[in-house]
Amino acid sequence: MSTPMLTVDKVSKSFGGVVANTNISIEVPENKIIGLIGPNGSGKTTLFNSIVGYHPLDSGSIKFLGEEISELMVPQIARRGLLRTFQQTRIYGKMNCVKNMLISVPDKNTGLSDMFRGHDSEELDKAEDLLEFVGLYSKRNLLAGDLSFGQQKLLEFAMALMNEPKLLLLDEPTAGINPTLINGLIDRLKTANERLGVTLLVIEHNMRVIMNLAEHIYCLAHGELLAEGTPDQIQKDQRVIDAYLGAH
Amino acid sequence: MNWPPNNKVLYGTLLIVAVLAPILFPNYQAQMAYMWLMVVLAMTWDIQGGQMGYNSFGNIIFFGIGMYTTAVVQRAMFFNFDDYEQTAGTLHAITASDYVTSLVVGGAGSAILCVIVAVVLGSAVLGLRGHYFAICTLGLGIAAGEIAGGIDFIGAGSGMVTPVFPDGLGEKGLFFYIIFFTLAVLCHFTLKKLYAGRFGLTLNAIRDDEDKAEAMGLRTTRYKSVAWAVSAFFLGIAGGAMGNLIGYIDPIDTAFAGSTFGVWMVLMAILGGKGTIWGPVIGAIIFHITQELLWTLLFGWQRVALGAIIVAIVVFFPQGIMGFIRDRWPHLMGQTVDKSLTADKSKEGAA
Numbered sequence: 001m002s003t004p005m006l007t008v009d010k011v012s013k014s015f016g017g018v019v020a021n022t023n024i025s026i027e028v029p030e031n032k033i034i035g036l037i038g039p040n041g042s043g044k045t046t047l048f049n050s051i052v053g054y055h056p057l058d059s060g061s062i063k064f065l066g067e068e069i070s071e072l073m074v075p076q077i078a079r080r081g082l083l084r085t086f087q088q089t090r091i092y093g094k095m096n097c098v099k100n101m102l103i104s105v106p107d108k109n110t111g112l113s114d115m116f117r118g119h120d121s122e123e124l125d126k127a128e129d130l131l132e133f134v135g136l137y138s139k140r141n142l143l144a145g146d147l148s149f150g151q152q153k154l155l156e157f158a159m160a161l162m163n164e165p166k167l168l169l170l171d172e173p174t175a176g177i178n179p180t181l182i183n184g185l186i187d188r189l190k191t192a193n194e195r196l197g198v199t200l201l202v203i204e205h206n207m208r209v210i211m212n213l214a215e216h217i218y219c220l221a222h223g224e225l226l227a228e229g230t231p232d233q234i235q236k237d238q239r240v241i242d243a244y245l246g247a248h
Numbered sequence: 249m250n251w252p253p254n255n256k257v258l259y260g261t262l263l264i265v266a267v268l269a270p271i272l273f274p275n276y277q278a279q280m281a282y283m284w285l286m287v288v289l290a291m292t293w294d295i296q297g298g299q300m301g302y303n304s305f306g307n308i309i310f311f312g313i314g315m316y317t318t319a320v321v322q323r324a325m326f327f328n329f330d331d332y333e334q335t336a337g338t339l340h341a342i343t344a345s346d347y348v349t350s351l352v353v354g355g356a357g358s359a360i361l362c363v364i365v366a367v368v369l370g371s372a373v374l375g376l377r378g379h380y381f382a383i384c385t386l387g388l389g390i391a392a393g394e395i396a397g398g399i400d401f402i403g404a405g406s407g408m409v410t411p412v413f414p415d416g417l418g419e420k421g422l423f424f425y426i427i428f429f430t431l432a433v434l435c436h437f438t439l440k441k442l443y444a445g446r447f448g449l450t451l452n453a454i455r456d457d458e459d460k461a462e463a464m465g466l467r468t469t470r471y472k473s474v475a476w477a478v479s480a481f482f483l484g485i486a487g488g489a490m491g492n493l494i495g496y497i498d499p500i501d502t503a504f505a506g507s508t509f510g511v512w513m514v515l516m517a518i519l520g521g522k523g524t525i526w527g528p529v530i531g532a533i534i535f536h537i538t539q540e541l542l543w544t545l546l547f548g549w550q551r552v553a554l555g556a557i558i559v560a561i562v563v564f565f566p567q568g569i570m571g572f573i574r575d576r577w578p579h580l581m582g583q584t585v586d587k588s589l590t591a592d593k594s595k596e597g598a599a
Contacts, residue, residue, distance in 0.1 A: 075462045075466060078462070090463075091456075091457070091460070092453050093456050094452065094456050095452050095453070099452070102446075103446070103452075103453045103466075105446075107466045115446065115447050115450075115471065115474060116446070117445055118444060118446070163464055163465065
């Protein structure tokens with residue numbers, strides 16, 4: 001097996017006296033969908049923040065495509081193709097959906113002429129295609145801040161795809177989304193993975209979703225890696241069941 | 249963006265008004281020159297305050313630096329330093345062509361220096377956000393005036409005089425009317441071009457959620473610095489011309505005039521509607537006319553009345569005139585609402 005796309009090796013992080021992550025190691029192979037579950041406060045989002053560079057690590061290493069990224073800043077990591085979405089959805093509220101999409105084009109070049117350029121029709125076309133992909137095409141000229149929370153989640157997902165990431169970290173993509181739309185979202189995540197070749201690492205509380213989606217699942221509890229395995233193994237794992245039911 | 253609906257008519261009308269105004273009202277040429285200066289101040293402030301969401305109270309720095317730079321360049325071109333210091337004002341007037349040349353060279357020098365200062369200063373203070381940035385730039389503006397008042401090379405606290413306006417260039421008011429009008433037009437079209445593209449969207453993204461913009465890989469610091477440099481470029485030139493229009497540069501009252509121009513540029517942009525292309529223009533024109541009327545009608549109380557207006561603007565028009573229009577009639581501003589639930593890109597393309 002080739003080296004994984006993302007390797008998190010023995011990462012620890014604490015905030016003052018609160019230990020959020022202890023010696024966590026996970027691997028995300030290319031083109032796979034990997035799940036990350038765990039009760040509230042188990043350190044999932046902290047791990048996400050560590051990976052994308054929001055705070056320095058206490059110890060451990062994070063390698064993306066063979067490169068150590070734990071010392072890099074957030075935008076630098078993002079430009080390498082490792083992107084995340086937020087649990088509390090973040091979009092540009094006072095801009096319409098199309099503009100939200102256009103500004104999500106990867107910021108590759110650095111020259112002044114590139115900063116001052118306009119938008120070519122290919123970008124616009126792609127933006128509209130992706131908006132249609134997530135089902136927001138009819139809302140494209142609305143201010144993003146006027147959309148419902150669920151729609152904003154979809155928009156944020158489309159914005160992330162516009163950025164052409166290699167690896168996308170999704171923090172609870174189905175939270176706040178109408179249950180009847182969740183199936184559609186699962187399909188879209190799978191399509192993004194298969195057709196666009198985006199590797200996904202997904203935090204999710206909805207067990208039905210994550211069991212359908214992920215090929216391999218890591219379970220955190222109390223800041224430690226509790227279990228890992230295929231969805232079947234995780235579902236049958238007594239430690240995972242105990243953690244969720246509060247048995248210890 | 250779709251407002252105004254017909255640009256040709258609008259620009260044509262504005263051009264005719266701008267050309268006719270100084271001819272019809274020759275006594276107010278200098279006043280109208282000031283008005284276009286105000287438009288430039290409001291438009292350049294709006295780059296930070298409106299589009300980028302950074303309330304800068306320090307943009308006046310570039311205005312002052314430009315004013316001094318142009319004056320220093322003019323002095324260096326035609327006068328002996330010691331003579332100029334001792335007998336300022338009574339020196340020989342320079343010729344019309346020399347004067348124009350010195351203004352052009354001085355303006356270019358001001359623009360370049362201001363851009364450099366903006367990039368250097370920006371890399372240091374643009375990491376601050378929100379109130380911290382506002383307070384920091386306020387402090388910088390005040391400090392700049394105090395520092396300028398202590399430098400002998402630029403006349404220290406007693407200030408500097410600019411060359412006497414020469415014969416042969418027509419009315420002084422009209423001359424500067426043309427300069428400031430041209431500058432306002434250049435500034436408008438430059439910003440219009442920048443806002444229409446990636447640059448404008450990035451500034452808006454920074455305004456709406458800077459952390460998100462960083463998480464999406466945008467080089468926010470670079471964009472913020474360049475945006476400040478664009479403001480500085482126009483402010484530098486405006487300051488240089490302003491120094492020549494007034495004829496005398498006081499470090500605190502004219503150059504780094506934070507309590508007048510520095511506050512006004514903020515107010516004008518807010519009054520007109522920040523974050524819009526026309527808001528600062530409308531705000532500046534209304535504000536300047538109101539201010540002049542107050543000065544005439546309520547002499548002695550003009551500052552009090554101005555203060556009352558400022559309070560009224562902030563309380564009743566926090567969105568400004570254009571913001572009010574945008575909230576009330578969003579379709580005029582291009583924020584259309586597509587009601588059809590079946591809107592489908594491929595079908596629309598085929599239709």
